[in-house]
Amino acid sequence: MSRRHLSSSETQALFDQYVIGNYRRYGVNLVRGVGSEVWDAEERRYVDFFPGWGCNLLGHCPARVVEAVREQVGQLIHVPNTWMMESQGIWARMLAERSFDGQAFFCNSGTEANEAAIKLARLHTPAERYKIISFTGGFHGRTLGSLTATAQPKYHEGLGPMAAGFVYAPFGDLEAVRKLVDAETCGILVEPIQGEGGVNLPPDGFLPGLREICDEHGLILMFDEVQTGCGRTGEWFGYQHFGVVPDVLSLAKSLCGGIAGGAILARREVAPSLRPGMHAATFGGNPIASVAGIAAIETIEDEGLLGRAKELADRFQQRFESWRSRFDFIDDIRIAGLMIGLQLSIDGAGVVQKCLENGLLINCTQGTVLRLLPAMNLEDSLFEEGCDILESSLAEVASSLTTS
Numbered sequence: 001m002s003r004r005h006l007s008s009s010e011t012q013a014l015f016d017q018y019v020i021g022n023y024r025r026y027g028v029n030l031v032r033g034v035g036s037e038v039w040d041a042e043e044r045r046y047v048d049f050f051p052g053w054g055c056n057l058l059g060h061c062p063a064r065v066v067e068a069v070r071e072q073v074g075q076l077i078h079v080p081n082t083w084m085m086e087s088q089g090i091w092a093r094m095l096a097e098r099s100f101d102g103q104a105f106f107c108n109s110g111t112e113a114n115e116a117a118i119k120l121a122r123l124h125t126p127a128e129r130y131k132i133i134s135f136t137g138g139f140h141g142r143t144l145g146s147l148t149a150t151a152q153p154k155y156h157e158g159l160g161p162m163a164a165g166f167v168y169a170p171f172g173d174l175e176a177v178r179k180l181v182d183a184e185t186c187g188i189l190v191e192p193i194q195g196e197g198g199v200n201l202p203p204d205g206f207l208p209g210l211r212e213i214c215d216e217h218g219l220i221l222m223f224d225e226v227q228t229g230c231g232r233t234g235e236w237f238g239y240q241h242f243g244v245v246p247d248v249l250s251l252a253k254s255l256c257g258g259i260a261g262g263a264i265l266a267r268r269e270v271a272p273s274l275r276p277g278m279h280a281a282t283f284g285g286n287p288i289a290s291v292a293g294i295a296a297i298e299t300i301e302d303e304g305l306l307g308r309a310k311e312l313a314d315r316f317q318q319r320f321e322s323w324r325s326r327f328d329f330i331d332d333i334r335i336a337g338l339m340i341g342l343q344l345s346i347d348g349a350g351v352v353q354k355c356l357e358n359g360l361l362i363n364c365t366q367g368t369v370l371r372l373l374p375a376m377n378l379e380d381s382l383f384e385e386g387c388d389i390l391e392s393s394l395a396e397v398a399s400s401l402t403t404s
């Protein structure tokens, strides 16, 4: 029944020889997962507080998504966008019903979604308007347009020249944005809550202020919700916490319950500017992604997972607050639903390594921020187990600090 797997070290040898080394990888061959648990080839089990880098918001192999995909691959795997597929249309309607009145364009990843948003902003505004304002510490993807919008010099190093027409303001600084707007500006691209930048919440009034600036100057407001979207924060979309509706919303990561998929949603007045011939994605909105996207939404609703995300967020908050007095290197706790950042005053990589050794998967971003993106359907017992492992790993790191 179960396939024999290569060992982690055999797999390592393959990667060393044949796979480009552009990722820093742990030498662990993961072979199967269920919910918030995952196993390696040596049958070691890990609690996963970072499933699928945020893509597995419903945990590993959510039943309804698995079922929908199984059925779909036996019927039709791919057809081009020169045809219609009912699932893509139904999915688009489901997304609009949960966000705002508008239309969708489908692609396969977050960076592609942002490329579509950038093009749409340029197409929808007069020809002399092309500049996009984005924010320091933001992250929008790795293709050249999205990468240029990513205002973090470390990601640009050696890759220049970057795309023309992007300017940056500090995240949260409305005055700086106002100063940057000129007759050539066409839009503003922002993550409502910065993810990769360290789980940074927007200051009060920031997002409404951006909306105002856009309305005043006829600019397109683009929210990159590749990480905050699709239920992650306990609302369908992050912007719904802030009472501000964007003109364009970018989605990917957890959009299809772990299957690759991306989308933009655009307000009905704006969407038609992405006219025939101006943009495309060969695999975008394919039948498998579409049925997976529908199944992900249905799972969240049928299982009441938006509420569960909020409940889990409160529990994480309580548990972590109780650590503050014990671990003085925890500087800040930033939680937006199931986007969780623990700002440390020490390097975070050692903590991640300790957790791995102790059977818990987490992430560190910006060097010092422990980042957790747990699944909405994380069970109580695994919540406890994972938090216990994190606490004892922090304790091990703390004691090594005092002895060294």
Ligand SMILES: *Cc1c(COP(=O)(O)O)cnc(C)c1O
Pocket (backbone or CB within 6 Å): 108, 109, 110, 111, 112, 139, 140, 141, 142, 191, 195, 196, 224, 225, 226, 227, 228, 252, 253
């Ligand atoms: C991950 C991420 C992206 C890039 O998504 P890819 O699917 O890797 O291209 C873009 N924006 C945000 C906010 C992200 O978190």
